[in-house]
Amino acid sequence: MSQTPNNKDNIILSLEQLTKKIGQQTLVDQLSFQVRKGEIVGLLGPNGAGKTTTIRMIVGLIKMTSGDVFIQGKSIRSQFTEAIRHVGAIVENPEFYSFMTGLDNLKQYQRMSEGVTEERMQQVVKLVGLTDAMNKKVKAYSLGMRQRLGIAQALLHNPSILILDEPTNGLDPAGIREMRDYLKKIAKVEGIAILVSSHLLSEMELMCSRVVVIQQGKYVTEQLLTDSTNKIASNDGVKLMFIVDNAELAASTLHSLPLVNILTVNVEAQHVILQTKNEDVPSIVSALSGQGVGIYRIIEEKQTLEDEFLKWTGGGQIV
């Protein structure tokens, strides 16, 4: 997924110091982040972190206490109609007439909203893989199919951002996978942004190009994710284990080099674990060789998002 993090023109959704207080409790605390065109961003946090409250404020279902939300530059606070027309969202479970067909449900919605063409209806139905099920009654749909019908409905008016609150809740693993694939396809085909919340890290890793982590209503961090792997795109460089014939000599050689952060020296196991920048690896290898250290292997220690996540949130709260 292409991203241009510094391009302001591509910002579809912007939260600015968004805050929700109820009585003494601060449910969402000065939360700021942006979502850009074509991105799938995960709003990730344990249960009770404030994800639903945040999303409900974004779509105007509840009032914000302070701060603001901008959609395509329009304020939800002061330009609600102009802002909200760029949004397609499912916040609570999508409600349908179960005795009517999928198609009739969409037509019902079409009558209530302006400018939705027959062609657009066919287009969104195809996009969520419901073409064959359109003439079936909704009561015969699986939960996953209902969710997808909800997404089709949310897409009808050509929004610039699709917002979904825990869309995979209650789905079985096959349904989760299906949902993930459809969301990726939608982001690509429609060229729109998607904001999706979840308490499941494993799910976000496979679906999102970026996660914004919140806890107790507060922003914790955000992280770009590489597309298909479990690896995080880290600014910290690489973590390498050198297995050598003389760990002591290796360590003393490494100590004299700039920009090498030695993490572990294990003389018994004859290894040294260090952190460095990619571009410094060749000079480390030649310095070690120059000092007569024999290198048997260099193994990269990959940090998973899960490791990182546990660091961010103090551990234990997210599976």
Ligand SMILES: Nc1ncnc2c1ncn2[C@@H]1O[C@H](COP(=O)(O)OP(=O)(O)O)[C@@H](O)[C@H]1O
């Ligand atoms: N209407 C409300 N009144 C008081 N507290 C609420 C209300 N709605 C949610 N909360 C509390 O706000 C916190 C965040 O809830 P929520 O946004 O539902 O979190 P999440 O969706 O991340 O699980 C929780 O502690 C929840 O108990």
Ligand SMILES: [Mg+2]
């Ligand atoms: Mg929730």
